[in-house]
Amino acid sequence: MKIALTATHGDVSGGAIIFRGSASDAFALASQLGYDGVELHLRRPSQISRDEVKKLADTHGLGIPTLGTGMAATLEGLTFSDPDPEIRRRAVTRIKEHIGLAAHLDSAVTIGSINGRLGNDPEKRRLRREGALDCLRECSKAAAEAGVTILLEPLNRYECDYLNTQEEGLRVIREIGVPSLKLLADTFHMNIEEANITASLRTVGPELRHVHLADTNRQAPGYGHLDVRGVLRVLREIGYEGYLSFEVLPLPTFRQAAEDAIHTVREILSKL
Amino acid sequence: MKIALTATHGDVSGGAIIFRGSASDAFALASQLGYDGVELHLRRPSQISRDEVKKLADTHGLGIPTLGTGMAATLEGLTFSDPDPEIRRRAVTRIKEHIGLAAHLDSAVTIGSINGRLGNDPEKRRLRREGALDCLRECSKAAAEAGVTILLEPLNRYECDYLNTQEEGLRVIREIGVPSLKLLADTFHMNIEEANITASLRTVGPELRHVHLADTNRQAPGYGHLDVRGVLRVLREIGYEGYLSFEVLPLPTFRQAAEDAIHTVREILSKL
Numbered sequence: 143m144k145i146a147l148t149a150t151h152g153d154v155s156g157g158a159i160i161f162r163g164s165a166s167d168a169f170a171l172a173s174q175l176g177y178d179g180v181e182l183h184l185r186r187p188s189q190i191s192r193d194e195v196k197k198l199a200d201t202h203g204l205g206i207p208t209l210g211t212g213m214a215a216t217l218e219g220l221t222f223s224d225p226d227p228e229i230r231r232r233a234v235t236r237i238k239e240h241i242g243l244a245a246h247l248d249s250a251v252t253i254g255s256i257n258g259r260l261g262n263d264p265e266k267r268r269l270r271r272e273g274a275l276d277c278l279r280e281c282s283k284a285a286a287e288a289g290v291t292i293l294l295e296p297l298n299r300y301e302c303d304y305l306n307t308q309e310e311g312l313r314v315i316r317e318i319g320v321p322s323l324k325l326l327a328d329t330f331h332m333n334i335e336e337a338n339i340t341a342s343l344r345t346v347g348p349e350l351r352h353v354h355l356a357d358t359n360r361q362a363p364g365y366g367h368l369d370v371r372g373v374l375r376v377l378r379e380i381g382y383e384g385y386l387s388f389e390v391l392p393l394p395t396f397r398q399a400a401e402d403a404i405h406t407v408r409e410i411l412s413k414l
Numbered sequence: 415m416k417i418a419l420t421a422t423h424g425d426v427s428g429g430a431i432i433f434r435g436s437a438s439d440a441f442a443l444a445s446q447l448g449y450d451g452v453e454l455h456l457r458r459p460s461q462i463s464r465d466e467v468k469k470l471a472d473t474h475g476l477g478i479p480t481l482g483t484g485m486a487a488t489l490e491g492l493t494f495s496d497p498d499p500e501i502r503r504r505a506v507t508r509i510k511e512h513i514g515l516a517a518h519l520d521s522a523v524t525i526g527s528i529n530g531r532l533g534n535d536p537e538k539r540r541l542r543r544e545g546a547l548d549c550l551r552e553c554s555k556a557a558a559e560a561g562v563t564i565l566l567e568p569l570n571r572y573e574c575d576y577l578n579t580q581e582e583g584l585r586v587i588r589e590i591g592v593p594s595l596k597l598l599a600d601t602f603h604m605n606i607e608e609a610n611i612t613a614s615l616r617t618v619g620p621e622l623r624h625v626h627l628a629d630t631n632r633q634a635p636g637y638g639h640l641d642v643r644g645v646l647r648v649l650r651e652i653g654y655e656g657y658l659s660f661e662v663l664p665l666p667t668f669r670q671a672a673e674d675a676i677h678t679v680r681e682i683l684s685k686l
Contacts, residue, residue, distance in 0.1 A: 300572035300573075301572075333605065333606070333630060333639075334605070334606060334630065334631065335631060336631070336639070337631060337637060337638050337639060338639055339639065358605060358606065359606065359607060359608070359609060365609060366609050367605075367608070367609060367610055367611060
């Protein structure tokens with residue numbers, strides 16, 4: 143298993159991302175602390191120079207496992223489930239831009255917050271879910287053509303009202319039926335939604351391509367009460383060979399979180 | 415430890431309350447299933463006939479450990495931290511009405527969602543926190559005069575932005591300094607906020623007067639991955655003699671949740 147730091151631009155406050163600052167500082171920190179890659183969270187792909195980032199990754203010998211796209215939803219309100227077709231079109235366009243960048247960086251694209259919410263009205267929920275899945279299908283097809291993987295991330299009930307568990311994610315993947323669409327498991331969300339975290343990981347293992355290893359309080363592994371060892375043992379048992387990235391709060395400081403997260407995980411992995 | 419069913423009026427949909435319907439049906443169900451009490455959730459105390467409810471409780475030999483008050487916040491937007499003093503005044507008035515009912519029913523009053531949110535602006539947060547604590551102090555004093563306990567309930571980060579952990583609750587209780595103000599521990603919220611659930615229970619034990627025993631997915635104990643046995647063992651060790659109530663979703667059905675919750679807990683308690 144490989145390990146990735148999460149990073150984003152310095153102008154974004156809040157959120158479960160360890161490093162905020164320039165891409166060059168992010169890659170330098172990841173390299174210095176022994177990370178294998180950097181998971182980049184971007185509001186717009188045009189915020190970065192794709193060639194500069196590609197060069198940084200190559201220079202440091204680091205991968206970019208996936209591009210986080212949630213800011214388009216949280217900062218701009220672009221979601222796949224919006225009742226307004228123009229908003230949905232803009233959300234799809236944004237994700238296609240991410241797919242273009244991901245193809246250049248040999249990265250995947252995460253679809254989490256941009257799935258949006260369906261609301262409470264049963265009839266509208268049905269229609270909005272159809273609209274959302276149409277967007278997801280269109281993006282998955284575009285990703286397939288570009289050789290890029292889409293990582294569908296179920297979120298907890300407070301952040302999404304129709305795609306919360308790994309099994310729900312798996313059902314959507316089967317419904318869409320495009321091979322580029324795979325699953326992302328985030329242990330912070332799973333702690334709230336899954337009756338049994340490790341059993342869920344075993345169930346969805348064949349479709350799992352990325353893991354956000356966050357503790358129960360959304361801090362670095364070891365800061366909460368997640369059975370980190372149990373999760374890593376199951377991931378090894380099911381032959382998971384992707385990245386573990388730390389989509390966690392920068393607490394107590396971003397540096398401490400970055401250091402403790404990789405230290406804790408490497409220590410456990412070395413003894414499994 | 416005593417065990418309480420949660421119940422509310424039939425016209426409220428959603429929410430983590432097992433039974434929706436008339437008070438007489440709620441008490442009959444609780445009695446039939448071997449509960450010791452009914453935790454009533456009310457939008458307004460005037461929604462029920464206090465004498466009828468008192469008589470129902472006496473007839474069935476059941477207690478009413480506390481009155482849930484969150485609907486004033488979730489349905490009417492009344493909170494202690496609202497910047498508008500008129501809203502705060504109405505929130506305090508509503509809680510004082512609950513205190514009057516609680517005195518009649520030998521019940522406590524829960525203060526959870528009505529604490530509200532402080533928002534993101536640091537200066538405004540400070541002022542709004544002061545306003546909220548003033549409301550809490552006023553209600554605590556009124557409760558003390560009526561011989562009623564106020565149960566302060568920390569909520570997870572998605573439901574409240576300044577009172578999330580048991581320790582934060584304890585600090586507020588000390589800041590207010592009125593003996594009628596005690597603590598409520600809800601294991602669903604604790605699963606998200608506490609680094610160590612049982613250690614937190616030990617820390618706040620002396621101030622703890624009520625427990626919402628909900629599993630990690632907010633279903634009945636046994637439906638998620640909460641270490642129910644570990645929680646109950648610690649509660650017994652610290653000499654907790656209050657109620658365990660099930661502020662949980664009515665899933666798979668309200669009846670099944672009501673039956674399974676008490677069965678699971680009685681079974682574990684009998685073997686501790």
